[in-house]
Amino acid sequence: MDLRGILDEIAAEMATRSERGAPASYIPELARVDPGQFGIAVVTADGRDHAAGDADAAFSIQSVSKVFTLALALGKLGDRLWTRVGREPSGLAFNSILQLEHEKGRPRNPFINSGAIVTTDAILEGSTPRETLGAILRFIREAAEDDAIHIDKAVARSETAHGHGNFALAHYIKAHGNLRHAPELTLGTYFHQCAIAMSCRQLARAGRFLVNAPTLPRLVSAERVRRINALMMTCGHYDGSGEFAFRVGLPGKSGVGGGILAVAPGKAAIAVWSPGLNARGNSALGTEAMEMLARRTGWSVFG
Numbered sequence: 001m002d003l004r005g006i007l008d009e010i011a012a013e014m015a016t017r018s019e020r021g022a023p024a025s026y027i028p029e030l031a032r033v034d035p036g037q038f039g040i041a042v043v044t045a046d047g048r049d050h051a052a053g054d055a056d057a058a059f060s061i062q063s064v065s066k067v068f069t070l071a072l073a074l075g076k077l078g079d080r081l082w083t084r085v086g087r088e089p090s091g092l093a094f095n096s097i098l099q100l101e102h103e104k105g106r107p108r109n110p111f112i113n114s115g116a117i118v119t120t121d122a123i124l125e126g127s128t129p130r131e132t133l134g135a136i137l138r139f140i141r142e143a144a145e146d147d148a149i150h151i152d153k154a155v156a157r158s159e160t161a162h163g164h165g166n167f168a169l170a171h172y173i174k175a176h177g178n179l180r181h182a183p184e185l186t187l188g189t190y191f192h193q194c195a196i197a198m199s200c201r202q203l204a205r206a207g208r209f210l211v212n213a214p215t216l217p218r219l220v221s222a223e224r225v226r227r228i229n230a231l232m233m234t235c236g237h238y239d240g241s242g243e244f245a246f247r248v249g250l251p252g253k254s255g256v257g258g259g260i261l262a263v264a265p266g267k268a269a270i271a272v273w274s275p276g277l278n279a280r281g282n283s284a285l286g287t288e289a290m291e292m293l294a295r296r297t298g299w300s301v302f303g
């Protein structure tokens with residue numbers, strides 16, 4: 001298969017698009033990003049990377065970070081994590097507070113904001129925010145084998161100054177006794193984890209541990225990888241998860257920075273980035289590019 005050729009064709013096609021969606025506006029630093037950009041990178045089971053477009057431009061990974069913090073939280077707490085956060089899709093927006101009242105402060109899953117806040121709060125147990133962020137960065141750097149990966153402090157500051165919705169979620173969870181730390185402490189850590197900057201090439205490399213290929217680095221057990229992938233498939237795109245499964249057929253996790261990490265089990269880790277979002281807060285062209293790639297490679301978990 002001529003993967004390089006396929007990626008070049010996808011990037012060329014995306015360069016022609018005038019309808020690109022709009023960058024997230026509720027985090028002012030993200031609103032300034034040029035929506036004309038598009039990057040794609042794939043690491044195959046033989047360890048080789050293939051990339052096209054702006055694959056080496058750094059972007060804010062935002063909610064894609066929730067995959068790495070979930071892996072860390074499961075490593076630290078094991079199945080005890082599930083007493084605090086569920087495993088069902090929410091069918092609601094990533095930042096919704098609606099179900100929290102009915103479900104008494106136990107978020108539906110670790111990929112919506114409320115669930116990711118609880119997951120980060122779980123990793124914080126026994127450490128300072130600085131140590132916890134160090135552990136998150138270490139995990140990602142080790143996964144990608146790249147020590148240059150860093151946190152974009154301007155993005156973290158920008159979100160902290162405008163993060164009222166997330167403060168509301170954290171306080172509400174705290175009111176139900178499901179947050180162990182002060183909301184400011186947990187959210188300070190969460191906003192910095194979301195502000196990690198990576199390129200598509202770095203993100204695809206960091207995603208290799210989810211491929212479950214004997215040739216690629218393994219940071220967590222094969223069984224745990226399957227479960228993280230299951231949650232990415234059912235919850236990774238919030239209320240757009242069904243649509244992503246239908247169109248792409250691979251587990252994926254999106255972020256409001258416009259990045260998506262997807263996994264073709266046994267075959268490849270894929271990262272795409274385009275800052276313009278669709279109505280559900282997932283990258284508009286990123287989703288299309290994933291769909292094109294899945295169709296041309298035949299990669300799917302559904303046969």
Ligand code: GLN
Nearest residue numbers: 062063094113194255256
């Ligand atoms: N930091 C963002 C927020 O909490 C992450 C959301 C996202 O990427 N969907 O709102």
